[in-house]
Amino acid sequence: MTDPSYRHQILVFTTPLIGNYGVPSNEAPTDGYDVGMMLESKGIQCAGVVVADVADRYSHYQAVESIGDWCKRSGIPGISDVDTRAITTLLRDQGTTLGRLAVGHDALGPPPSPADYWDPSLDNLVAEVSTTEPYTLNPSGDVNIAVLDFGAKANILRSLVRRGARVTVYPWDFDFNSVRDEYDGLFLTNGPGDPKHAKEAISNVRKTLEEWDRPVFGICMGHQIIGLAAGLDAYRMTFGNRGHNQPVLALASSGSILAGRVYVTSQNHQYALTLTDPFPEGWEPFFINCNDSSVEGIKSTAESGKKVWGVQFHPESAGGPLDTIEMFTDFIQTCRDDKVARKGSGSGLGSAFADIGIFAAAGALFGE
Numbered sequence: 001m002t003d004p005s006y007r008h009q010i011l012v013f014t015t016p017l018i019g020n021y022g023v024p025s026n027e028a029p030t031d032g033y034d035v036g037m038m039l040e041s042k043g044i045q046c047a048g049v050v051v052a053d054v055a056d057r058y059s060h061y062q063a064v065e066s067i068g069d070w071c072k073r074s075g076i077p078g079i080s081d082v083d084t085r086a087i088t089t090l091l092r093d094q095g096t097t098l099g100r101l102a103v104g105h106d107a108l109g110p111p112p113s114p115a116d117y118w119d120p121s122l123d124n125l126v127a128e129v130s131t132t133e134p135y136t137l138n139p140s141g142d143v144n145i146a147v148l149d150f151g152a153k154a155n156i157l158r159s160l161v162r163r164g165a166r167v168t169v170y171p172w173d174f175d176f177n178s179v180r181d182e183y184d185g186l187f188l189t190n191g192p193g194d195p196k197h198a199k200e201a202i203s204n205v206r207k208t209l210e211e212w213d214r215p216v217f218g219i220c221m222g223h224q225i226i227g228l229a230a231g232l233d234a235y236r237m238t239f240g241n242r243g244h245n246q247p248v249l250a251l252a253s254s255g256s257i258l259a260g261r262v263y264v265t266s267q268n269h270q271y272a273l274t275l276t277d278p279f280p281e282g283w284e285p286f287f288i289n290c291n292d293s294s295v296e297g298i299k300s301t302a303e304s305g306k307k308v309w310g311v312q313f314h315p316e317s318a319g320g321p322l323d324t325i326e327m328f329t330d331f332i333q334t335c336r337d338d339k340v341a342r343k344g345s346g347s348g349l350g351s352a353f354a355d356i357g358i359f360a361a362a363g364a365l366f367g368e
Protein backbone atom coordinates (compact mmCIF):
# COMPACT_ATOMS: atom_id res chain seq x y z
CA MET A 1 0.00 0.00 0.00
CA THR A 2 2.92 2.36 0.59
CA ASP A 3 4.94 1.27 -2.45
CA PRO A 4 5.01 4.27 -4.85
CA SER A 5 4.72 1.84 -7.78
CA TYR A 6 1.06 1.40 -6.74
CA ARG A 7 0.30 5.11 -7.17
CA HIS A 8 -3.41 5.69 -8.01
CA GLN A 9 -4.21 1.97 -8.18
CA ILE A 10 -7.06 0.07 -6.54
CA LEU A 11 -5.54 -2.90 -4.75
CA VAL A 12 -7.49 -6.14 -4.41
CA PHE A 13 -6.06 -8.38 -1.68
CA THR A 14 -6.62 -12.08 -2.31
CA THR A 15 -5.61 -13.10 1.22
CA PRO A 16 -8.94 -13.71 3.01
CA LEU A 17 -8.14 -11.78 6.21
CA ILE A 18 -6.34 -8.45 6.09
CA GLY A 19 -5.29 -6.24 8.98
CA ASN A 20 -4.90 -8.69 11.85
CA TYR A 21 -1.34 -7.44 12.50
CA GLY A 22 -2.35 -3.78 12.45
CA VAL A 23 -0.16 -0.92 11.20
CA PRO A 24 3.15 0.10 12.81
CA SER A 25 4.50 3.58 13.35
CA ASN A 26 6.21 4.72 10.16
CA GLU A 27 9.15 6.33 11.89
CA ALA A 28 12.70 4.99 11.92
CA PRO A 29 16.20 6.40 12.42
CA THR A 30 18.10 8.01 9.57
CA ASP A 31 21.58 6.56 9.92
CA GLY A 32 23.87 3.92 8.44
CA TYR A 33 21.21 1.27 8.93
CA ASP A 34 17.89 2.92 8.13
CA VAL A 35 16.36 5.69 6.03
CA GLY A 36 13.82 7.43 8.26
CA MET A 37 10.76 5.23 7.69
CA MET A 38 9.66 1.68 8.43
CA LEU A 39 7.28 1.26 5.48
CA GLU A 40 8.10 1.75 1.79
CA SER A 41 7.22 5.47 1.71
CA LYS A 42 5.83 8.14 3.99
CA GLY A 43 2.17 7.30 3.32
CA ILE A 44 -0.37 5.22 1.42
CA GLN A 45 0.15 5.43 -2.34
CA CYS A 46 -2.75 3.37 -3.69
CA ALA A 47 -6.15 4.89 -4.51
CA GLY A 48 -8.31 2.30 -2.77
CA VAL A 49 -8.29 -1.06 -0.99
CA VAL A 50 -10.57 -4.07 -1.52
CA VAL A 51 -10.59 -6.98 0.94
CA ALA A 52 -12.82 -9.93 1.70
CA ASP A 53 -12.59 -9.60 5.48
CA VAL A 54 -10.94 -6.79 7.43
CA ALA A 55 -9.72 -7.19 11.00
CA ASP A 56 -10.77 -4.29 13.23
CA ARG A 57 -8.93 -5.81 16.19
CA TYR A 58 -5.21 -6.21 15.61
CA SER A 59 -2.45 -7.90 17.57
CA HIS A 60 1.22 -7.10 17.09
CA TYR A 61 3.77 -5.57 19.42
CA GLN A 62 4.67 -2.86 16.88
CA ALA A 63 1.11 -1.98 15.82
CA VAL A 64 -0.25 1.47 16.68
CA GLU A 65 -3.54 1.48 14.73
CA SER A 66 -5.85 -0.68 12.63
CA ILE A 67 -5.71 -0.75 8.86
CA GLY A 68 -9.18 0.81 8.79
CA ASP A 69 -8.13 3.73 10.98
CA TRP A 70 -4.96 4.17 8.92
CA CYS A 71 -6.93 4.37 5.66
CA LYS A 72 -9.47 6.75 7.19
CA ARG A 73 -6.75 9.02 8.56
CA SER A 74 -5.05 8.99 5.15
CA GLY A 75 -8.24 9.66 3.17
CA ILE A 76 -8.03 6.35 1.31
CA PRO A 77 -11.34 4.51 0.73
CA GLY A 78 -11.62 0.82 1.45
CA ILE A 79 -14.33 -1.79 1.08
CA SER A 80 -14.76 -5.20 2.73
CA ASP A 81 -17.20 -8.13 2.58
CA VAL A 82 -16.44 -8.39 -1.13
CA ASP A 83 -15.94 -11.60 -3.09
CA THR A 84 -12.32 -10.95 -4.02
CA ARG A 85 -12.15 -14.35 -5.71
CA ALA A 86 -14.70 -13.18 -8.29
CA ILE A 87 -12.75 -9.97 -8.86
CA THR A 88 -9.55 -11.98 -9.25
CA THR A 89 -11.23 -14.19 -11.85
CA LEU A 90 -12.34 -11.11 -13.79
CA LEU A 91 -8.84 -9.62 -13.72
CA ARG A 92 -7.33 -12.92 -14.83
CA ASP A 93 -9.74 -13.04 -17.78
CA GLN A 94 -9.44 -9.46 -19.04
CA GLY A 95 -6.23 -8.15 -17.51
CA THR A 96 -5.65 -4.90 -15.67
CA THR A 97 -8.97 -3.06 -15.51
CA LEU A 98 -10.14 0.46 -14.76
CA GLY A 99 -12.57 0.46 -11.84
CA ARG A 100 -14.20 2.33 -8.98
CA LEU A 101 -15.36 1.65 -5.43
CA ALA A 102 -19.12 2.04 -4.99
CA VAL A 103 -21.54 1.30 -2.13
CA GLY A 104 -25.25 1.76 -1.54
CA HIS A 105 -27.24 3.48 -4.29
CA ASP A 106 -24.09 4.17 -6.30
CA ALA A 107 -23.45 0.45 -6.56
CA LEU A 108 -27.01 -0.30 -7.68
CA GLY A 109 -27.19 2.31 -10.41
CA PRO A 110 -25.93 2.00 -13.98
CA PRO A 111 -22.14 1.92 -14.30
CA PRO A 112 -20.30 4.93 -15.68
CA SER A 113 -19.43 4.94 -19.36
CA PRO A 114 -15.81 4.06 -20.26
CA ALA A 115 -15.15 7.73 -21.02
CA ASP A 116 -15.99 8.63 -17.40
CA TYR A 117 -13.08 6.61 -16.00
CA TRP A 118 -9.71 8.22 -15.43
CA ASP A 119 -6.79 6.12 -16.68
CA PRO A 120 -3.73 6.91 -14.53
CA SER A 121 -1.42 5.20 -17.02
CA LEU A 122 -1.91 8.18 -19.36
CA ASP A 123 -0.23 10.51 -16.86
CA ASN A 124 3.39 10.85 -15.79
CA LEU A 125 3.02 9.21 -12.38
CA VAL A 126 6.78 9.23 -11.81
CA ALA A 127 6.68 13.02 -11.57
CA GLU A 128 4.09 12.71 -8.77
CA VAL A 129 6.06 10.34 -6.54
CA SER A 130 9.66 11.39 -7.14
CA THR A 131 11.47 13.61 -4.67
CA THR A 132 11.50 17.27 -5.69
CA GLU A 133 14.75 18.11 -3.89
CA PRO A 134 18.03 16.17 -3.62
CA TYR A 135 18.91 14.66 -0.23
CA THR A 136 21.73 12.52 1.15
CA LEU A 137 21.64 9.38 3.31
CA ASN A 138 24.57 7.90 5.26
CA PRO A 139 26.98 10.77 4.45
CA SER A 140 29.90 8.85 5.99
CA GLY A 141 29.64 5.99 3.51
CA ASP A 142 32.83 4.95 1.73
CA VAL A 143 31.37 4.74 -1.79
CA ASN A 144 29.35 7.55 -3.36
CA ILE A 145 26.15 6.44 -5.12
CA ALA A 146 23.69 8.69 -6.98
CA VAL A 147 20.07 7.57 -7.14
CA LEU A 148 17.51 8.73 -9.71
CA ASP A 149 14.18 8.53 -7.88
CA PHE A 150 11.32 7.32 -10.07
CA GLY A 151 9.30 6.35 -6.98
CA ALA A 152 11.87 4.65 -4.80
CA LYS A 153 10.86 2.07 -2.24
CA ALA A 154 12.53 2.73 1.10
CA ASN A 155 14.00 -0.77 1.11
CA ILE A 156 16.00 -0.01 -2.04
CA LEU A 157 17.64 2.95 -0.30
CA ARG A 158 17.98 0.87 2.86
CA SER A 159 19.70 -1.92 0.91
CA LEU A 160 22.28 0.55 -0.41
CA VAL A 161 22.88 2.29 2.92
CA ARG A 162 23.29 -0.97 4.83
CA ARG A 163 26.10 -1.94 2.46
CA GLY A 164 28.07 1.16 3.41
CA ALA A 165 27.11 3.47 0.55
CA ARG A 166 26.74 7.22 0.76
CA VAL A 167 23.48 7.75 -1.13
CA THR A 168 22.35 11.00 -2.75
CA VAL A 169 18.80 10.89 -4.12
CA TYR A 170 17.91 13.12 -7.07
CA PRO A 171 14.57 13.93 -8.79
CA TRP A 172 13.61 11.72 -11.71
CA ASP A 173 14.37 14.37 -14.36
CA PHE A 174 17.65 15.61 -12.86
CA ASP A 175 20.51 15.68 -15.38
CA PHE A 176 22.94 13.35 -13.66
CA ASN A 177 25.55 14.09 -16.33
CA SER A 178 26.19 17.50 -14.77
CA VAL A 179 27.56 15.84 -11.59
CA ARG A 180 28.36 12.29 -12.68
CA ASP A 181 32.12 12.45 -12.07
CA GLU A 182 31.44 13.10 -8.38
CA TYR A 183 29.96 9.59 -8.03
CA ASP A 184 31.21 6.02 -8.05
CA GLY A 185 27.96 4.56 -9.36
CA LEU A 186 24.40 5.33 -10.48
CA PHE A 187 21.24 3.58 -9.32
CA LEU A 188 17.82 3.85 -11.01
CA THR A 189 14.81 2.97 -8.85
CA ASN A 190 11.37 1.49 -9.32
CA GLY A 191 8.36 3.67 -10.08
CA PRO A 192 4.76 3.70 -11.37
CA GLY A 193 3.21 3.91 -14.80
CA ASP A 194 4.42 3.99 -18.38
CA PRO A 195 8.21 4.43 -18.66
CA LYS A 196 7.82 6.32 -21.95
CA HIS A 197 6.39 9.27 -20.02
CA ALA A 198 9.82 9.81 -18.44
CA LYS A 199 11.30 11.27 -21.63
CA GLU A 200 13.79 13.55 -19.85
CA ALA A 201 15.17 10.65 -17.84
CA ILE A 202 15.52 8.44 -20.93
CA SER A 203 17.46 11.16 -22.73
CA ASN A 204 19.72 11.87 -19.74
CA VAL A 205 20.42 8.19 -19.09
CA ARG A 206 21.18 7.58 -22.78
CA LYS A 207 23.95 10.18 -22.57
CA THR A 208 25.23 8.62 -19.35
CA LEU A 209 25.41 5.16 -20.91
CA GLU A 210 27.21 6.47 -23.99
CA GLU A 211 29.79 8.61 -22.19
CA TRP A 212 30.25 7.22 -18.64
CA ASP A 213 31.99 3.94 -17.81
CA ARG A 214 31.20 3.57 -14.10
CA PRO A 215 28.70 1.00 -12.69
CA VAL A 216 24.97 1.49 -13.22
CA PHE A 217 22.15 -0.62 -11.75
CA GLY A 218 18.41 -0.25 -12.32
CA ILE A 219 15.36 -1.99 -10.86
CA CYS A 220 11.83 -2.17 -12.25
CA MET A 221 11.14 1.25 -13.80
CA GLY A 222 14.89 1.86 -13.71
CA HIS A 223 15.40 -1.29 -15.75
CA GLN A 224 12.94 -0.06 -18.36
CA ILE A 225 14.53 3.40 -18.51
CA ILE A 226 17.91 1.76 -19.16
CA GLY A 227 16.38 -0.45 -21.85
CA LEU A 228 14.70 2.47 -23.62
CA ALA A 229 17.92 4.50 -23.41
CA ALA A 230 19.82 1.55 -24.92
CA GLY A 231 17.48 1.38 -27.92
CA LEU A 232 14.96 -1.25 -26.85
CA ASP A 233 11.20 -0.71 -26.87
CA ALA A 234 8.69 -1.19 -24.02
CA TYR A 235 5.09 -2.41 -24.16
CA ARG A 236 2.14 -2.68 -21.81
CA MET A 237 1.39 -6.25 -20.75
CA THR A 238 -2.19 -7.53 -20.62
CA PHE A 239 -1.86 -8.91 -17.11
CA GLY A 240 1.51 -7.84 -15.79
CA ASN A 241 3.56 -9.87 -13.32
CA ARG A 242 2.90 -9.31 -9.63
CA GLY A 243 3.44 -11.00 -6.31
CA HIS A 244 6.06 -13.20 -4.71
CA ASN A 245 7.51 -16.44 -6.03
CA GLN A 246 7.89 -15.44 -9.68
CA PRO A 247 10.60 -17.61 -11.34
CA VAL A 248 13.21 -16.09 -13.65
CA LEU A 249 16.00 -17.84 -15.57
CA ALA A 250 19.48 -16.30 -15.55
CA LEU A 251 20.94 -16.26 -19.07
CA ALA A 252 24.42 -15.13 -17.98
CA SER A 253 26.65 -15.26 -14.94
CA SER A 254 27.54 -12.10 -13.05
CA GLY A 255 28.66 -11.73 -9.46
CA SER A 256 26.33 -13.81 -7.30
CA ILE A 257 24.14 -14.71 -10.31
CA LEU A 258 24.86 -17.99 -12.10
CA ALA A 259 23.77 -18.66 -15.67
CA GLY A 260 21.25 -21.48 -16.04
CA ARG A 261 19.88 -21.14 -12.53
CA VAL A 262 16.26 -20.28 -11.80
CA TYR A 263 15.80 -17.55 -9.18
CA VAL A 264 12.55 -16.96 -7.29
CA THR A 265 11.68 -13.25 -7.28
CA SER A 266 9.14 -10.65 -6.20
CA GLN A 267 7.57 -8.68 -9.06
CA ASN A 268 5.22 -5.79 -9.67
CA HIS A 269 5.16 -4.54 -13.25
CA GLN A 270 2.60 -3.79 -15.95
CA TYR A 271 5.19 -2.84 -18.58
CA ALA A 272 8.09 -4.84 -19.99
CA LEU A 273 10.94 -4.44 -22.45
CA THR A 274 10.44 -6.00 -25.87
CA LEU A 275 12.57 -9.07 -26.55
CA THR A 276 14.28 -8.50 -29.88
CA ASP A 277 16.79 -10.45 -31.95
CA PRO A 278 19.34 -9.12 -32.34
CA PHE A 279 19.62 -7.00 -29.19
CA PRO A 280 21.09 -3.50 -29.58
CA GLU A 281 24.87 -3.58 -29.96
CA GLY A 282 26.62 -3.79 -26.61
CA TRP A 283 23.60 -5.30 -24.82
CA GLU A 284 22.20 -8.75 -24.10
CA PRO A 285 19.35 -10.33 -22.12
CA PHE A 286 20.22 -11.12 -18.51
CA PHE A 287 17.05 -12.77 -17.16
CA ILE A 288 13.88 -14.13 -18.75
CA ASN A 289 10.57 -14.94 -17.07
CA CYS A 290 9.97 -18.67 -16.78
CA ASN A 291 6.19 -18.29 -17.09
CA ASP A 292 5.67 -15.89 -20.01
CA SER A 293 9.20 -15.43 -21.46
CA SER A 294 9.11 -11.66 -20.86
CA VAL A 295 12.42 -9.83 -20.39
CA GLU A 296 13.33 -9.75 -16.69
CA GLY A 297 16.80 -8.29 -17.00
CA ILE A 298 19.37 -6.83 -19.39
CA LYS A 299 23.08 -6.14 -19.14
CA SER A 300 25.92 -4.65 -21.09
CA THR A 301 28.15 -7.12 -22.87
CA ALA A 302 31.75 -7.79 -21.90
CA GLU A 303 32.85 -6.38 -25.24
CA SER A 304 31.16 -3.04 -24.55
CA GLY A 305 33.49 -2.25 -21.67
CA LYS A 306 30.50 -1.02 -19.65
CA LYS A 307 29.28 -2.13 -16.22
CA VAL A 308 25.50 -1.83 -16.52
CA TRP A 309 22.66 -4.09 -15.33
CA GLY A 310 18.89 -3.87 -15.18
CA VAL A 311 16.35 -6.22 -13.60
CA GLN A 312 12.57 -6.08 -13.82
CA PHE A 313 12.04 -7.87 -10.52
CA HIS A 314 12.78 -6.62 -6.99
CA PRO A 315 15.93 -8.06 -5.38
CA GLU A 316 15.26 -5.94 -2.27
CA SER A 317 11.83 -7.46 -1.65
CA ALA A 318 10.97 -7.06 2.02
CA GLY A 319 9.62 -10.32 3.33
CA GLY A 320 11.34 -12.23 0.53
CA PRO A 321 12.09 -14.11 -1.56
CA LEU A 322 15.72 -13.14 -1.14
CA ASP A 323 17.34 -15.22 -3.91
CA THR A 324 18.77 -12.14 -5.61
CA ILE A 325 19.37 -9.76 -2.68
CA GLU A 326 23.13 -10.13 -3.11
CA MET A 327 22.91 -8.18 -6.36
CA PHE A 328 23.07 -5.09 -4.13
CA THR A 329 26.29 -6.40 -2.57
CA ASP A 330 27.67 -7.13 -6.04
CA PHE A 331 26.83 -3.64 -7.28
CA ILE A 332 28.33 -1.82 -4.30
CA GLN A 333 31.47 -3.97 -4.39
CA THR A 334 31.86 -3.28 -8.11
CA CYS A 335 31.64 0.45 -7.37
CA ARG A 336 34.32 0.06 -4.69
CA ASP A 337 36.60 -1.95 -6.97
CA ASP A 338 36.13 0.53 -9.78
CA LYS A 339 36.93 3.41 -7.43
CA VAL A 340 40.16 1.74 -6.31
CA ALA A 341 41.13 0.96 -9.90
CA ARG A 342 40.64 4.59 -10.91
CA LYS A 343 43.01 5.67 -8.17
CA GLY A 344 45.66 3.44 -9.71
CA SER A 345 46.33 1.36 -6.61
CA GLY A 346 46.61 -1.79 -8.68
CA SER A 347 43.97 -3.56 -6.59
CA GLY A 348 40.27 -4.04 -7.00
CA LEU A 349 40.54 -5.22 -10.61
CA GLY A 350 38.47 -8.32 -9.96
CA SER A 351 35.10 -6.63 -10.15
CA ALA A 352 32.18 -8.85 -9.21
CA PHE A 353 30.48 -7.59 -12.36
CA ALA A 354 33.47 -7.58 -14.68
CA ASP A 355 31.51 -9.30 -17.41
CA ILE A 356 28.35 -7.17 -17.37
CA GLY A 357 26.74 -3.80 -16.93
CA ILE A 358 23.65 -2.12 -15.26
CA PHE A 359 20.64 -3.20 -13.16
CA ALA A 360 17.06 -1.89 -13.44
CA ALA A 361 13.42 -2.65 -12.53
CA ALA A 362 10.03 -1.16 -13.24
CA GLY A 363 6.68 -0.25 -11.77
CA ALA A 364 3.32 -1.90 -12.39
CA LEU A 365 -0.31 -0.99 -12.64
CA PHE A 366 -2.66 -3.23 -10.70
CA GLY A 367 -6.44 -3.02 -11.11
CA GLU A 368 -6.34 0.55 -12.43
